[in-house]
Amino acid sequence: MSADNYTKFKSAVFLLTGIPGQEDVYPWISVPFCLMYVISIVGNSVILFIIKTDQSLHEPMYIFLSMLAITDLGLSVSTIPTTLGIFLFNSREISLDACFAQLFFIHSFSYIESSVLLLMAFDRFIAICNPLRYASILTPPRIYRMGLLFVLRSVALISPLPFLLKRFRYCRANVLSHSYCLHQEVMKMACSDVTVNSIYGFTIKLLSVGLDSLFIFFSYVMILKTVLSITSPKECIRALNTCVSHLWAVLLFYLPAIGLSVIHRFGNSSSHLLQIILGYIYLLVPPL
DSSP states (O other), X not given: OOHHHHHHHHTOEEEOOSSTTOGGGHHXXXXXXXXXXXXXXXXXXHHHHHHHHOGGGOSHXXXXXXHHHHHHHHHHHHHHHHHHHXXXXXXXXXXXXXXXXXXXXXXXXXXXXXXXXXXXXXXXXXXXXXXXXXXXXXXXXXXXXXXXXXHHHHHHHHTHHHHHHHTSOOOSOOBOSSSSOOHHHHGGGOSSOOHHHHHXXXXXXXXXXXXXXXXXXXXXXXXXXXXXXXXXHHHHHHHHHHHHHHHHHHHHHHHHHXXXXXXXXXXXXXXXXXXXXXXXXXXXXXXX
């Protein structure tokens, strides 16, 4: 590579995209995004403060909830600033290194969130299917070890992505479809063979989000089997009610994630608006 081309590559930038065709109303669009950002940060911080200060909440269910709140804080901080930069200041440029760093944190926190949702499903499974051993199985030290293990798993799986992307030259159109960087999008900007990245990205998706969602499904199959065996309708409904909020969180996280992944791999230009909407739902709604 010539010196000029090398310099051009090192100083290259990607252009982020807000909502195409709506540039005139970006200041108005920024209002709900600002509100979402503030509510996500303040709300999750309040949850953490209450759980920390109230000794009666130092139980497995609330420990898992605090893990989810921390993850959602990280996801919000990693995602929304560049989104607000576009809508408030029309700041679309992001350097390669900043883009690689952002996608590392976004994917890491996303995979951690998937793991926390699995832990919360495990919590509901033990509470309903084996309530007498609940306290002895889900002790705080064991919960923290499980949380740490899943954090290390997510970071270990995502860490190679920035290095795999950094070895490429980017000589194609540098306009991304979202207001933040995602691996499956950035690798398409490369003018090199991205087979390794594609295979690796798909593999870690299966090993993390794929396995997590499968185990969550099996957990709820066992929960449903146990609940249906309860003779009292009142107790049956009471048991199911303890799972409703978790089920909503699971659906809000996994459905947009699966849809976005399918569109990125198999979609076409006609699905561009749907891709943008799913991207916002996937990363902004769960923390909210």
